[in-house]
Amino acid sequence: MTVESRSFAASNTSLALRAWNIRRKALLMGEVQGQGYIGQALGVADVLAASYFHALNYDPKDPEWEGRDRFLLSIGHYAIALYAVLMEAGILPEDELETYGMDDSRMPMSGMASYTPGMEITGGSLGHGLGIAVGMALGLKRKNSPAFVYNLMSDGELGEGSTWEAVMSGVQHKLDNLICLVDFNDQQADGKSTAALAQGDELAKWQAFGWHAQRVDGNDLDAVVAAFDTARASSHPGPRVIIFDTTMCKGVDFLETREITHFVRVEADEWAKALAVLEEGKPQ
Template identity: 65%
Template sequence: MSTSLSRVGLEDLEKLKRHAYRIRRNALLMGEVQGQGYVGQALGVADVLAVAYFRHLKFRADDPEWEGRDRFLLSIGHYAIALYAALIEAGIVSEDEIENYGSDDSILPMSGMAAYTPGMEITGGSLGHGLGIGVGMALGLKRKSSDSFIYNLLSDGELNEGSTWEAAASASHWKLNNLIAIVDVNDQQADDKSSTVLAYEPVADKWTAFGWETWRVNGNDLEELVQAFDAAVSSESDKPRVIICDTLMGRGVPLLEARDKTHFIRVDENEWGLALAQLDDAYGIK
């Protein structure tokens, strides 16, 4: 996808870059607390979250249940560490909660649960349900004449689920142009590469065939993400919209970028500090 710096704005890109850096850093700090976590996915999707939260989402940090907000649904509950990192950056969750990540009675459990965390709209532990919930929410908002959007982050692995495609078909049928699906394509799931478990290509053509406006971008390129999100939000089509984001697990930390990709990247105890240092170096922060 071609982009234009003059349209995006260098100052805007720099702000988004800083947000993406801090989202990555928050995720690493939480991972260090427990010595584990889905940090590979969090690092990979940080740019997507930065553009979503800090360019387009309507929210009030001091009132997470504000009726006029856009809803961000985390269909992939094990990505919770990524969303927590964004919620902390957005001021919805206190930075002090980082040290409590995954602990008993923490508001940041290792798998996302709506009852625990401000700004966590759904409990997405069982994969394949998020888009269906999003369809219901989007339809409800339309019937209330709301101008709010539903954003639903799902994974390439969830494209294995028939319920995902049932939801995609119903969204098109109901002309839910207030629904934006975001698919994180990192080609990893629990048992193997997603493309090996069940081939998903040509993924963009499939969404288009289901009646969605479709964009596919490098999910670690802020310019491409901004252009796709801007187009999805401003489109005058009556179709639902999907942004397919190809991402690299571990992005921003060379030692994790180079590691054999698995669903759960192992980080040894002595590597957390090195990972943070490499992240700072990648962003030119001393």
């Protein structure tokens, strides 16, 4: 089965600028509501930039194109980050930015697939995304499709039993078209992930279950891109995982140092300050 490539890998816009644009759009949406999961959006922006403008095969004019790679957002509260990259990719129009979280908006505060073009699943019940990804990847295999399934999940989901059931299922079905992306920012609602159930050598855990596993700095774009390339090109006869160590609120230094960053508190007068700080670091 031959499928035409419709990716953005050859774009002239640098990945660093794409990531910066994603961060800026997320901050602008946060300002609309005066709140949002900004820490996660700023932290995962580099991973999203590499996903949509280096790795993924998709068509912004046809989000349901059958030949597309599937990008699943298991962590529904990261929706503000996904909306930002969907706008950057041209799947969502930027003039909808100011409707974020409003009644009748296509961008509710927690992601819902029935509302938003380009959003493959409704996330939020954490620990379910990877299981859905396994089912999608298996279905694509049976169709002889060359498409990949990417599942972005949080480190908090490493404490969910359903995640590890999906991990075993992916190996059982030899799903070499499945790539799991773990955002490891070491933050959950009640504290550090490493103080809960995401303890020990996570890389070794995935390898022990039979996955091709990598762990890289998720805010180092060169490392992120190399990890995507390695995962896609691997001859490993099963699924792949990339664990990305990210910094919450990356790019806005005064927010990075906040004690509580899972739902970081941004005062009304700090949104403009955050945007100004981000502007100072804009890549050329």
